[in-house]
Amino acid sequence: MLHGPSTEDARQRLVLALGRVADGERDALRTVYDLTSAKLFGVTLRILNDEAEAEDVLQDVFVTVWNRASGFDPARASPITWLCTLARNRAIDRLRALRHHRAGTDLEAADEVADEAPDALSQLEADGEARRLAGCLDGLEPRAAQAIRAAFFGGRTYEDLAQGAGVPLGTMKSVIRRGLIRLKGCLEE
Missing domain, CATH: 1.10.1740.10 (RNA polymerase sigma factor, region 2, helix turn helix motif)
Incomplete structure (x- = not known):
């Protein structure tokens, strides 16, 4: 940005x-x-x-x-x-x-x-949470953080991300799911 x-x-x-x-x-x-x-x-x-x-x-x-x-x-x-x-x-x-x-x-x-x-990102910005979210994303494993950003803020599908990374769709879903669980835990702290 x-x-x-x-x-x-x-x-x-x-x-x-x-x-x-x-x-x-x-x-x-x-x-x-x-x-x-x-x-x-x-x-x-x-x-x-x-x-x-x-x-x-x-x-x-x-x-x-x-x-x-x-x-x-x-x-x-x-x-x-x-x-x-x-x-x-x-x-x-x-x-x-x-x-x-x-x-x-x-x-x-x-x-x-x-x-x-x-408007999820809009809501986060309105609540002053964007910086906190960015900090929590930065604390994730780089592969998970990149996939979450691309999927939720870049509009890419899980299938597209899996193909781009050369991994099975199930693997990409698991990477994102684990990342989201860690992200949720960080945001709840």
Whole structure:
């Protein structure tokens, strides 16, 4: 994560632009798009692994931003966190729909997609827990910490992580499960 005046300036520009979008200003939506579309496209593409689908989801995200900008609260989350959460959730929904369509059942597809409650990272930030979470993640075995970050904050599926690491899916699930148990214990201290 970048820190410094330029990052804070960009954050403030996004907060102001989202406020203007909530007031119905179309040029403000263009500002939000210009500042964030590349990152949000990366989030959707990483999850969907299909450019056309990622572009469709990105369009849906910006329609949602236009319709729900008034729901953004800078006191609860950074604007990029809010936008990335929207993009991630939309991409996962699309992935589930695609797998359901291809496989004929959404139960099988749901098992393969990493799940996260909406706005979990936003809630952590709002509660001042982000630094604590980062510290606990840093205390985990590096392989587990990396897998948890990639699955829960990067939108990667367990299957994708297992393939990338060259290990069986069950092994990756075990690594993540043990890491989550240790993470929970650290956060409860």
